[in-house]
Amino acid sequence: MNLTNDASVFSNLEKEYPLGSVLKTKVESVDQEHNVLNLTAKDKPITSFKDISVGDVVPAKVIRTRDSYVLLELGEGVLASSFITEALNDYSDKLQDIFSTSDICAAKIQEIDIPNNKIHVSLRTADAKDRYISSIDDLKKGDVVRGFVKNVADNGLHVALSSKIHALVRVSDLSDSYLKDWKQFYRVHQPVVGKILNAERKGRVLMTLKDSEVSGDANILKRFEDIAVGEIYEGSVRRITDFGVFVKLDGCNNIVGLCHHSEISDNKNTSDIQSIFAEGDRVKVKILALDEAKKQLSLDE
Incomplete structure (x- = not known):
């Protein structure tokens, strides 16, 4: 140096x-x-x-x-x-x-x-993929941006779009589907993709994470066609069955994959999956197989 x-x-x-x-x-x-x-x-x-x-x-x-x-x-x-x-x-x-x-x-x-x-x-360079939000003037209604969860509060998620600019995602704007115990699906520092609903008042930015709102205007969310075998994703457990766990992948357009009980980590007893996972648990998974015809994913946890 x-x-x-x-x-x-x-x-x-x-x-x-x-x-x-x-x-x-x-x-x-x-x-x-x-x-x-x-x-x-x-x-x-x-x-x-x-x-x-x-x-x-x-x-x-x-x-x-x-x-x-x-x-x-x-x-x-x-x-x-x-x-x-x-x-x-x-x-x-x-x-x-x-x-x-x-x-x-x-x-x-x-x-x-x-x-x-x-x-x-x-530390950003000229080829940065995500644009930098230096002030509220850099935002307008309809913009699709990425940020990081700063706080999980009773009124929704507080998302850092930069060190100075934060947005609120109200509970009603979190998802198209009903999320029981929604707080379990989000953690501090988790990356999220959202669409700006309002950025008119100084210090007041509203954003939605609903896939139906975000995916129509953004190439930020990955589609099924963008996913490849071997890639690793973080995600949230959406449903638990006797034969495996369904996981919604972060940064993807409403894509859910199945981690069969036989593919769950060797150091976990999979005889009772319900005792290992709960809805909303954060997990890291690897793409094992893609079924293009059925738009289905097989995962390894």
């Missing part, structure tokens, strides 16, 4: 700095115990908030990832965070799968909150 101020270089270090390249460096510190010199080639090291400005793109090292954010180091003792919507190009991904500890990436400074000693950055 101390190699250069140009964050783009880290995408292809071998090309930018082939073996034998000559570098002009400065000694930052000396590790007497291990006989190691700590060097920097930066002409403008980041040592405090004063060394950065909003809009700067700087190299950053991943310190850790959590379900909803990435913590990064911009310089010694200078930390920043990137909320999940600002970190991911594709909201179908998981932060832990994209970012690993000690990764170096390009971070764009979005906000410097001096009173609270916080720096917020974006």
Whole structure:
């Protein structure tokens, strides 16, 4: 990270700095115990908030990832965070799968909150799949967008469309079908696809997750034809029978597959499926087979 101020270089270090390249460096510190010199080639090291400005793109090292954010180091003792919507190009991904500890990436400074000693950055690139919602002005009625469940409340789901913009999905707008104990079908940080119903009042955004509303205008939801054997999905248990469990797949247009009791994890006793699963349980499944004619899926849990 101390190699250069140009964050783009880290995408292809071998090309930018082939073996034998000559570098002009400065000694930052000396590790007497291990006989190691700590060097920097930066002409403008980041040592405090004063060394950065909003809009700067700087190299950053991943310190850790959590379900909803990435913590990064911009310089010694200078930390920043990137909320999940600002970190991911594709909201179908998981932060832990994209970012690993000690990764170096390009971070764009979005906000410097001096009173609270916080720096917020974006890790998104130019080829981001999901568009970024920076303000309510970026939304209009009928837009289909993706976000992440921030809170499961009595009045519905509160969905984060970005770190600043949140939408409410009222209970009546959650699904076309009746969901008994609907709260069981949703969890915090779960990705969802919705259609904007109202974004006129500042701070008030209403959204629906009904497939009948969303699928007509979006290519975001996967159709049966888009699913392939071997793919892994998260989903919710919709029905439990003696012969298996029916699971509704996340991010798909009302697609439900059957996980036969013989395909349920080996470390679970499948003699009584009802004691293992409950309606609304969150599960991860793998596509085993597709029946194109009957539009049916076979799953492995």
